[in-house]
Amino acid sequence: MDIKLNTHFLDVKETYLFSDIAKRVKKFQAENPGREIIRMGIGDVTLPLPQSVTSAMEEAVKEMSAKDTFHGYPPEYGYDFLRNAISDHYKDLGVTVSPETVYVSDGAKSDLGNLPDVLGDNPVIIPDPVYPVYVDSNLMNGRKVSFVAGNKENDFLPLPPADTNIGPSVIYICSPNNPTGAVYSYEGLTAWVNFALKTGSLIIFDAAYEAFITEDKPHTIYEIPGADTCAVEVSSFSKFAGFTGVRCGWTIVPDSLESDGIKLSKFWARRQATKFNGVSYVTQRGAAASLSGQGLADCKANIAYYKRNAAALAEVFTEKGIYFTGGINSPYIWLECPNNMGSWEFFDSLLNRFGIVGTPGEGFGSNGAGFFRLTAFGSYENTLKACEFFKTL
Numbered sequence: 001m002d003i004k005l006n007t008h009f010l011d012v013k014e015t016y017l018f019s020d021i022a023k024r025v026k027k028f029q030a031e032n033p034g035r036e037i038i039r040m041g042i043g044d045v046t047l048p049l050p051q052s053v054t055s056a057m058e059e060a061v062k063e064m065s066a067k068d069t070f071h072g073y074p075p076e077y078g079y080d081f082l083r084n085a086i087s088d089h090y091k092d093l094g095v096t097v098s099p100e101t102v103y104v105s106d107g108a109k110s111d112l113g114n115l116p117d118v119l120g121d122n123p124v125i126i127p128d129p130v131y132p133v134y135v136d137s138n139l140m141n142g143r144k145v146s147f148v149a150g151n152k153e154n155d156f157l158p159l160p161p162a163d164t165n166i167g168p169s170v171i172y173i174c175s176p177n178n179p180t181g182a183v184y185s186y187e188g189l190t191a192w193v194n195f196a197l198k199t200g201s202l203i204i205f206d207a208a209y210e211a212f213i214t215e216d217k218p219h220t221i222y223e224i225p226g227a228d229t230c231a232v233e234v235s236s237f238s239k240f241a242g243f244t245g246v247r248c249g250w251t252i253v254p255d256s257l258e259s260d261g262i263k264l265s266k267f268w269a270r271r272q273a274t275k276f277n278g279v280s281y282v283t284q285r286g287a288a289a290s291l292s293g294q295g296l297a298d299c300k301a302n303i304a305y306y307k308r309n310a311a312a313l314a315e316v317f318t319e320k321g322i323y324f325t326g327g328i329n330s331p332y333i334w335l336e337c338p339n340n341m342g343s344w345e346f347f348d349s350l351l352n353r354f355g356i357v358g359t360p361g362e363g364f365g366s367n368g369a370g371f372f373r374l375t376a377f378g379s380y381e382n383t384l385k386a387c388e389f390f391k392t393l
């Protein structure tokens, strides 16, 4: 074969993080047969879907089995019932998002990975540490990425660069953040929106963990004045409704986003219509059920369950005087490895002493060195067991 490949893929760093973790856990199990493992490394939900949601999906399956109520290809941008439900969700958050600006998808990861399709060769600004998809999907498209450093000094909430020569850029913000669990305040997010407006930039705001916010922090970037002229928002049913295995998310592309007289929504609509054939009717019925009535109450109860785990972990690390972020408005705890340990050293020590598996911080960017991510998605019982171990650190 002599065709040219997209060699930008060579710029994407190979990641051995999760395979390295799996290897070390396998070795530990082989050497310690029968020892319990407490898994606090994976960012996947563990509670089953609420029955109120699965009932709506069962009803939808029944509709699919009858000639008069069968549904074929879904509308490319989502059924109106779901776009309206998402728009109402924003109304509950105190902002106006019209249903036509809601693009339903099979999850936030796809949208985050696909957005570079409709953007030209702009400089890209990404926080470090952060969800690796932003960096990798830009590198695959040959974009130049620069980083803003999250660290102890800024509590892993970096503010815009002071450099006044920065031109129009694509800026990624994740709040609540994966992996740090840190959440921007109104002031912090306002600083980013003002920076984007001043520099003619676009913010891609990832709100996948919005439902975990209980303090007075922005749930959506559209709470910040001016954001509708500089930001798209990507969100998901994965962590809110336990849809990691069902697949549904959405992106808001406001009509007021325009560059050089061209609406971004025009390109996004065209991209989706060309390359994506929509989300199944059954899935969208389940997603809509999660946003109202009993479904909403049940999803909130599941989130409260995970948040109780996070709070238990946060309490122990507070008592121990170990620096951490997250744990309050997020299912993640991001802690500084004690005794100046490196992340992998701490990983091995937790595994060997207690059978606890977490995620070394380097997996999320070089600023993650010396830090460690624990997730609250496990059972309450296991979280409490882990807390007892952490007390002895």
Ligand code: PLP
Pocket: 043, 106, 107, 108, 109, 110, 131, 174, 177, 178, 206, 208, 235, 236, 237, 238, 244, 248, 249
């Ligand atoms: N955004 C962040 C910050 C995430 O952590 C994840 C998944 O862990 C996603 C997006 C992906 O969400 P989805 O399951 O909707 O693709």
